[in-house]
Amino acid sequence: MKLYRVVFATLSVVGFCLAADQDVLTILKQQSDISTFIGILEQFDDLVNILNQGTFSVLVPNNEALAAFTNDNPELSNDTNAVRALLEYHIANGTHPSATFGLQPLFVPTLLTNPNYTNVTGGQVVEFAAVNNRSTVVTGVRATSQLVEADIFYLGGLIHVIDSVLTIPISFPATITKAGLTDLVALLNKGGFLTPSSPAVNIVNSLSDLTVFGPNSSQYSASFTGWNGLDNTDLLSILQYSISKGPVLYSSEFKNDTKIPTLDGIPATMYEVDGQFYVDTSLITTRDFLTSNGVLQILDSPMNPNTTGQLPLSSPGSHSGSGSKGLSTAAAAGIGIAIGALILGGALGVALYLRIKRRRRNNFSELGGGQTRDPPPRYELDTKGITEGAVNARELPRSHTFQIEHPVKPPSPLEIDGQERSRISVTIHGSPPRHLGFQARF
Ligand SMILES: *[C@@H]1O[C@H](CO)[C@@H](O)[C@H](O)[C@H]1NC(C)=O
Ligand SMILES: *[C@@H]1O[C@H](CO)[C@@H](O)[C@H](O)[C@H]1NC(C)=O
Ligand SMILES: *[C@@H]1O[C@H](CO)[C@@H](O)[C@H](O)[C@H]1NC(C)=O
Numbered sequence: 001m002k003l004y005r006v007v008f009a010t011l012s013v014v015g016f017c018l019a020a021d022q023d024v025l026t027i028l029k030q031q032s033d034i035s036t037f038i039g040i041l042e043q044f045d046d047l048v049n050i051l052n053q054g055t056f057s058v059l060v061p062n063n064e065a066l067a068a069f070t071n072d073n074p075e076l077s078n079d080t081n082a083v084r085a086l087l088e089y090h091i092a093n094g095t096h097p098s099a100t101f102g103l104q105p106l107f108v109p110t111l112l113t114n115p116n117y118t119n120v121t122g123g124q125v126v127e128f129a130a131v132n133n134r135s136t137v138v139t140g141v142r143a144t145s146q147l148v149e150a151d152i153f154y155l156g157g158l159i160h161v162i163d164s165v166l167t168i169p170i171s172f173p174a175t176i177t178k179a180g181l182t183d184l185v186a187l188l189n190k191g192g193f194l195t196p197s198s199p200a201v202n203i204v205n206s207l208s209d210l211t212v213f214g215p216n217s218s219q220y221s222a223s224f225t226g227w228n229g230l231d232n233t234d235l236l237s238i239l240q241y242s243i244s245k246g247p248v249l250y251s252s253e254f255k256n257d258t259k260i261p262t263l264d265g266i267p268a269t270m271y272e273v274d275g276q277f278y279v280d281t282s283l284i285t286t287r288d289f290l291t292s293n294g295v296l297q298i299l300d301s302p303m304n305p306n307t308t309g310q311l312p313l314s315s316p317g318s319h320s321g322s323g324s325k326g327l328s329t330a331a332a333a334g335i336g337i338a339i340g341a342l343i344l345g346g347a348l349g350v351a352l353y354l355r356i357k358r359r360r361r362n363n364f365s366e367l368g369g370g371q372t373r374d375p376p377p378r379y380e381l382d383t384k385g386i387t388e389g390a391v392n393a394r395e396l397p398r399s400h401t402f403q404i405e406h407p408v409k410p411p412s413p414l415e416i417d418g419q420e421r422s423r424i425s426v427t428i429h430g431s432p433p434r435h436l437g438f439q440a441r442f
């Protein structure tokens with residue numbers, strides 16, 4: 001198969017005997033400014049063992065971040081369950097180097113599965129994104145934590161030091177309040193959904209894996225009259241039509257022309273027009289408010305089962321704003337990276353970068369029909385040896401770049417459906433013997 005390429009490269013990697021041991025605590029203790037986190041982690045031996053046996057991205061708040069958090073939440077420090085839950089939420093499954101943040105929407109399950117905190121199958125997620133070009137972790141109520149020290153390898157995984165403690169996503173009602181979605185709150189009030197006796201309360205609080213599509217728009221707020229005269233059954237059917245239960249629909253799962261099962265029994269339809277996504281005729285304006293039991297996607301108008309299947313207006317240019325921007329799933333050349341074994345044999349300070357560059361469109365006009373199509377993405381893999389304290393560093397190669405041209409087909413190498421389409425493996429042997437296995441799936 002042409003798509004399946006295996007590239008083997010051998011090169012020297014600069015390495016110095018900084019540490020012979022590579023378990024997570026050993027590596028953590030070599031970093032400065034994270035002693036508070038280490039003290040907490042050491043209280044949970046089982047989590048330390050899990051970290052050393054699996055493949056994880058550990059998000060480590062620095063001392064300032066934890067001091068600020070403890071100051072704001074003094075009651076938590078005595079609550080072992082809460083501290084454990086918080087730690088679990090800082091451990092994301094799989095290795096996710098900072099350079100992959102923002103290439104495509106990325107929602108990664110964490111070890112937090114305790115139903116006192118989350119009802120998301122497979123574990124509550126964190127979003128890895130690029131905000132203002134900086135690698136960022138987005139969590140509950142779209143709180144952002146930026147990476148201050150990235151890509152520290154330990155056996156089996158990666159450590160990223162972050163500048164604030166992650167926010168465990170809270171319930172849907174608490175999220176809309178804290179996020180200041182006041183138009184949505186007013187509309188829910190119009191529909192009578194906020195009274196404690198409303199079935200809506202039970203739906204959004206007790207079900208798991210929900211995707212709620214909620215409008216937050218001044219036209220559909222306290223002055224909205226469109227629901228006047230509807231009975232409770234109709235109103236409930238509108239609410240249920242706006243909620244999907246099943247695999248949670250984060251923006252990473254948005255796809256054109258797909259049916260979304262709803263609690264009302266009638267499926268809604270998702271469309272993509274000009275890189276923006278719609279559910280029936282409603283535009284998704286702000287994406288991905290993580291909640292304790294799923295996600296909230298903000299719309300510009302309410303959904304209605306009576307208009308199921310209607311297409312969005314063909315002039316979406318009049319709409320404005322799209323929340324967490326990121327790359328459109330179609331435009332982003334996605335790369336799923338799995339760093340397998342990393343055995344540096346004492347070598348530290350090796351950073352891997354994987355970047356995508358796109359050439360200018362006008363170089364790639366299609367012959368037939370004069371239609372321009374996206375150029376093939378170019379993948380670059382850099383390895384850099386960091387040479388502090390080096391003795392004979394100058395003699396050793398310090399940087400290597402592999403350029404791997406992706407063939408023009410397929411047009412989209414996205415791995416949004418979980419299917420691996422091609423693979424590149426790079427194996428690096430150092431001198432004195434160092435081995436670094438690296439695998440990129442895309
Ligand atoms: C933590 O527990 C100790 C002993 O039970 C108690 O004296 C202290 O006030 C508690 N601290 C907080 C912040 O609740
Ligand atoms: C991490 O993800 C892999 C692949 O999806 C899964 O098999 C594994 O169980 C997950 N590990 C944990 C600890 O959730
Ligand atoms: C959930 O909270 C209850 C009450 O605080 C506690 O008794 C129970 O052990 C908790 N469950 C888990 C899985 O932590």
Ligand SMILES: *[C@@H]1O[C@H](CO)[C@@H](O)[C@H](O)[C@H]1NC(C)=O
Binds near residue numbers: 132133
């Ligand atoms: C992000 O980086 C690109 C290229 O490096 C630059 O053109 C762009 O202005 C940057 N955006 C922001 C918000 O800093």
Ligand SMILES: *[C@@H]1O[C@H](CO)[C@@H](O)[C@H](O)[C@H]1NC(C)=O
Binds near residue numbers: 180183216
């Ligand atoms: C929701 O509506 C309120 C009131 O108009 C506005 O202040 C807020 O920015 C909106 N939030 C989002 C995410 O649309």
Ligand SMILES: *[C@@H]1O[C@H](CO)[C@@H](O)[C@H](O)[C@H]1NC(C)=O
Binds near residue numbers: 118171205293
């Ligand atoms: C998870 O679901 C259970 C059962 O419906 C419920 O009791 C619990 O409060 C939910 N937890 C969260 C965090 O919403």
Ligand SMILES: *[C@@H]1O[C@H](CO)[C@@H](O)[C@H](O)[C@H]1NC(C)=O
Binds near residue numbers: 305
């Ligand atoms: C749907 O249309 C029917 C017939 O016009 C009407 O009776 C019903 O109230 C409408 N339902 C909603 C949710 O608007």
Ligand SMILES: *[C@@H]1O[C@H](CO)[C@@H](O)[C@H](O)[C@H]1NC(C)=O
Binds near residue numbers: 275
């Ligand atoms: C979305 O799907 C519809 C129907 O299959 C198609 O007409 C339209 O071109 C698609 N849009 C995009 C952006 O792929």
